[in-house]
Amino acid sequence: MSLVAPDLLFPADPASRAIATDLYAAVKDLPIVSPHGHTDPRWYAENENFPDPAQLLIVPDHYIFRMLFSQxxxxxxxxxxxxxGAPVETDGRRIWRRFAENYYLFRGTPTRLWMDYTLENLFGITTPLTAENADACYDAIAAQLATDAFRPRALFERFNIEVISTTDGALDQLPWHAKIRDSGWKGRVVPAYRPDSVIDPDFEGFLDGLDTLGDISGCDTGRWQGYLDAHRNRRAYFQSFGATATDHGVFSAQTANLGTGEAEILFxxxxxxxxxxxxxxxxxxxxLTEMARMSVDDGLVMQIHPGSWRNHSPAxxxxxxxxxGFDIPTRTDYVRGLKPLLDAVGTDPRASIILFTLDETSYARELAPLAGVYPALKLGPAWWFHDSPEGMRRFREMTTETAGFYNTVGFNDDTRAFPSIPARHxxxxxxxxxxxxxxxxxxRVREDEAHELALDLAYGLAKRAYRL
Structure with a gap:
């Protein structure tokens, strides 16, 4: 028995399926470029064995525990x-059993696809996970995790990862990236600059964060220009460790373009x-506009991830x-929201801004027309709740006619779940x-064009868009 069918997700129509199969054969073994994600750089720095199957596959994955919590x-x-520090379950086997007993809840979801792929292709488990075989599966996975072949660096190489980007706060001194760099290991792990905690006044600890930002940058963050200089300093520090991108998780796509005097008063x-x-x-x-201007100056690609009502449950x-698991999508207005930023840098080819959305209604109406004309804009792939077969299809169907393929950036896995990276790609x-x-x-396209496009969508576009 196999958990992953050879023609998984291919069209039912025989002619289309035959072409898809041929295209897939040419790209399935390409290196993985993972330009945006949330794996822990400490894993690659220390290269220690993962603790147990539950801590690796379940505890850090909000896709999994949000579904279980809903039940x-x-x-x-x-x-x-x-x-x-209140007590929680620490027995990995018990956590795994609960997951296995409820694995049926994931039927039809992308989580089920990713997990089945991981169980079969990484751990050699080819029978469906159930309550009855939970312990046997746990033991098989645990035994492999105890070996050198399943340490983080070995898996990085086994997954054929060419480069992976972590996401790191503006105040992070990047000690694990330094350790990776100094270790002599050839794996390419780069940071991404995420300054939300010192840009969003509603972020917990914001004011203390501004003090820390001033201390580590040597800039006066009590003044507007000193505050901007502090960001420039930190961006350069991240670039010294190989960073090519920034990331901005914002509630809305609203931007502004104030004069210097107004900005100083507001700050x-x-x-x-x-x-x-x-x-x-x-x-x-x-x-957001200031970060876009800095991107023109220093060449860092700017990622904007709007539209999530984060931490919807205060409890x-x-x-x-x-x-x-309590971050919930909201409606997002890109045309009006982004206009001040686009007035500032939208027609500058030196700017590179990648837009994401959780509001699929904006694909054909707003995002594709914007990316289809502004040189600074490209569209990120189907993201988060839409990182699914249906979401990916909808993305292509609603954006290609206006933005084409080459105003998109391929795929990124955006995950903390390290073993699922090959499955997602x-x-x-x-x-x-x-x-x-x-x-x-x-x-609508020739077959030779389709082969070129398949290579670009799987590999080339991400490398070029993220300047990797």
């Missing part, structure tokens, strides 16, 4: 740590904690902190090959 299973019983209110709600929103909007946020390659197969059978 009444407590996060504590899944080993998710609490902020105050003064924010810096002293006296800014009202609208002023705090305006500051976030202004800082879960207070108990468990961020990234616990495989799914993306299969979906794109299926889409291209349909275009060939409809005589």
């Amino acid at each position: 009444g299973i407590r996060l504590e019983d899944l080993g998710v740590p609490t902020l105050d 003064g209110k924010v810096r002293t904690g006296k800014a009202g709600e609208n002023e705090r929103a305006l500051f976030r909007a202004q800082m 879960i946020f207070r108990k468990f902190g961020r990234d616990k 495989d799914v993306a390659r299969r979906v794109d090959c299926a889409f291209l197969g349909r275009l060939v059978t409809e005589h």
Whole structure:
């Protein structure tokens, strides 16, 4: 028995399926370029064995525990740590059993595709996971995780990862990246500059963060120009470790383009904690434009990830902190929101801004037309809740007609779940090959063009867009 069918996600139509199969054969073994994700650089720096199957595959993966929580299973019983250190389940086998007993909940979801792929292709498990075989699967995985072949660097090489980017806060001194660099290991792990904690006045610890930003940059963050200089300093520091991109997780796509005097007054209110709600929103909007201007100057690619109401449940946020499955998509206005930023840098070919969305209604109406004309803009792939076969198909169907393929940036896996990276890239390659197969059978692209496109979508576009 196999958990992953050879023609998984390929079209039912025989002609399209034959072309998709041929295209996929040419790209399935290409190196993985992972330009945006959330794996822990400490893994690659220390290169220690992962602790157990639950800690590797379940506890860090909010796709998994949000589904289980929705069915009444407590996060504590899944080993998710609490902020105050209150007891949670620490027995990996018990956590794994709970997951296996409820694995049926993931039927039809991308999580099921990724997990089945991981179980078969990484651990050699070819029978469906059930409550009855949970212990046997756990033991088989645990035995392999104890070997040198399953240490992080060995898996990095086995996965054929050419380069992977982590996402690191602006105040991070990047000690693990330094250790990787100094170790002599040839794996390429680069940081990405994510300054949310010192750009968003509503971020917990914001004012203290500005003090720390000033201390580590040597710039006066009590003044507007000193604050901007501090960001320039930190961006250069990240670039010294190989960073090619910044990342911005924002509630909306609202931007602003204030004059220097207005910005100084606004910063003064924010810096002293006296800014009202609208002023705090305006500051976030202004800082997106400032970050875009800096990208023109230093060449870092700017990623904007808007449209998530983060930490929607205050009770879960207070108990468990961020990234616990309670970030919920909202409607996003890109045309009006981005206009001040685009007025500033949108027609400058030196700018490179990659837009993502959780609001699929904006693909054909807003995002594709914007990326289809502004030189500074490109579209990131289907993201987060839409990182699925259906979401990827919808993305291609709704953006290609206006933005084409070459105003998009290939695929990125955006994950903390290290073992799922090959699965996610495989799914993306299969979906794109299926889409291209349909275009060939409809005589909308030639087959030789489809082969070029398949290579670009799987590998080339990400390298070029992220300047890797």
